[in-house]
Amino acid sequence: MPVAGHAASTKGPDTVADTAERVMDAVVNISTSQTVAPSRGVPTPELPPGSPFEEFFEEFFKRRQQQGEDQTPRRVSSLGSGFVIDPSGLIVTNNHVIADADEIYANFADGSKLKAELVGRDTKIDLALLKVTPEPGKTLKSVKFGDSDSLRVGDWVMAIGNPFGLGGTLTVGVISARNRDINSGPYDNFLQTDAAINRGNSGGPLFNMDGDVIGINTAIISPSGGSIGIGFAVPSNTATPVIAQLKEFGETRRGWIGVRIQQVTPDIAESLSLDKPHGALVGSVTDDGPAAKGGIKAGDVIVAFDGHEVKDMRSLPIIVADTPVDKEVDVVVVRRGKEETLKLVVGRLDEGDDTEATDETPKEQPDTTPAETTKMLGLEVSELTPELRTKFKIKDELKGVVIVSVEPNTPAADRGLVAGNLIVEVNQEATETPEDISKRIAELKADGRRSALLMISDAEGQVRFTALPID
Template sequence: MSASSRLFALLALALATFAPTAVFARAAPDSFADLAKRLLPTVVNISTSQTLKAPPQNAMPQLPPGSPLEDLFKNFLGPKPNTPRHVTSLGSGFIIDPSGYVVTNNHVIEDSDQITVSLQDGTQLPAKVVGRDTKTDLALLKVSPKKPLPATKFGDSDHAQVGDWVIAIGDPFGIGSTVTAGIVSARNRNINAGPYDDFIQTDAPINRGNSGGPLFDMDGNVIGINSAIFSPSGGSVGIGFAIPSNLAREVTGQLRQFGVARRGWIGVRIQQVTSEIAEGLGLPTTQGALVAGVTDGGPAARAGLANGDLITGRY
């Protein structure tokens, strides 16, 4: 075999070896247009209003009795009426049931007196709060439409991988429904926002007003609820955070059924086992957790746990 023939054979082998890799790689989409067209009707804009009562103002200076300036100051600087002040805010949400259930962030609707949901076609519907959970910053609303609404569904956020394409839809700054695209930048991100810090990070542009809106995968399933951004300026710098859909599905399901999020409770108080505690109690190890208190009638008490018990794991 000539040198040129051997070179051709090696090139052919290389192409045959590496070609299948491209088959399994998910290429960047040429366009998000079809996906956006399908998903836009499932996303809503949320506006809220809140009435704040201003405290009475009294800027009257101390004047001697009978001062000729007393009437003048009363007219111009006397106590002002308790004039209420109306505050409005904007956010986003998405429909998870054709009957009118809408998911959003709790901070979007917290303390509001009135909530209005605006659909993609411009229809405005009053909404009531079915339930909300401050620990996960999630809320479930209900509107009463005249006909079934287009709805989306939760995907499996555990399947989201760093580098996957995603699109975010919301109402940034109240300008109207807006679609942006990016990738999953990181998973399990802790931003010190609460006890359930396990955010999906994305570089899809998210701004004020996007809160409560969905983060979609390329199959059109919600894998996150856009909730926060990191920004020195207040605008998007490509660092946004979304609540994973698996957590949102569980919490909103409980909000729909019970009005609150129910969490596990075993009725026990524990403390770390230090070397001093282990020596004082004659414990063989500092590993595990020491039962420091048991609630009467609670699950732990019914299971037989008592003060001084050492809880260890088996591996």
């Protein structure tokens, strides 16, 4: 009997027909067209094996190659999905569905077709807001957003869209994972689902069992182009503030504080006396930016922002971006092992710039050895002399102890330290001579610490932190 009970509990909902009936008419097919210049060597479009159109396209393009290239401008069409969020005619879809389109149309379940105008788009989250004008006397069916934060892995969901141009199609699955980063943009925190999502589903809604939109289907992983059960949707709680801004301003107005951040690794957490790796480590602060004006310094670990926990480096840009511009917020930082609460006023991100940036490993600099050096931690270091400043092209205003060589196959080499880098601080204490470093390491060993936190600067002044073992 326990086996039968388990089977009953895992078979899924008995039916989603009632929910589907309520929301189906709010889902639309998005068709676009654009005029493109003639080009040579137009590739045959990729179609799923066995598609009824596969043989037709192969024959068509074979004739094109035999007849020579057509030099006339041509119209190109594409298909996607979307959904109505307001009876007045507001429709949400993906930006990539309508990008570069000359004309956009929304095709409704009853067979009607309305021309759509672009209200605004957001390339970073891949969303677009469209507007259609309903026919006189006709009210469009709309759906509302739900709370994506309430979803749990294993919750049932259904996707409705326009796969392969077939029209309104419903599939059912579960939430497979949350907060997925697929390297598509700076604010990745996708919902992952095994509900079948294919080409043409882009921009369509992902519903919970109450019929609320909890995601916008955006991407799939598929070697073949068809569903293999790995689809991704922008969470509704990420999308709704963006859509509200597009509706009000026709553009996004994201928060920005002006910091360069990096991940808190276990070694860095230990060197900063943190109980666990969490938060975002501030590598540098933009001059006269909101963070600088609020008192945030390089070496601070931001662990909370405006009442939201900063779990890791990736979560901070998302939280900041969703914070209203000009809002005064509390920022909790860990500085020298103690928590402090600072206040700052959130600025506005220039959409042409990066978000709160993350540090990158510096490029290798030519190796050179001065007359007097000291070896420690797998490094050969020297006081910064005028000759070394010139050889490594280090900016005049920078100070620190210069690394003149790095021993291969050491933690220092593994962490990307190279000749020409400067050690600016050791555990948030400034260093200008090798003796300063040696003294600080001895103090850390006496305190029972296993690693030292180094602030490293490249020749241009870009800084980052790394922890090196001192055992």
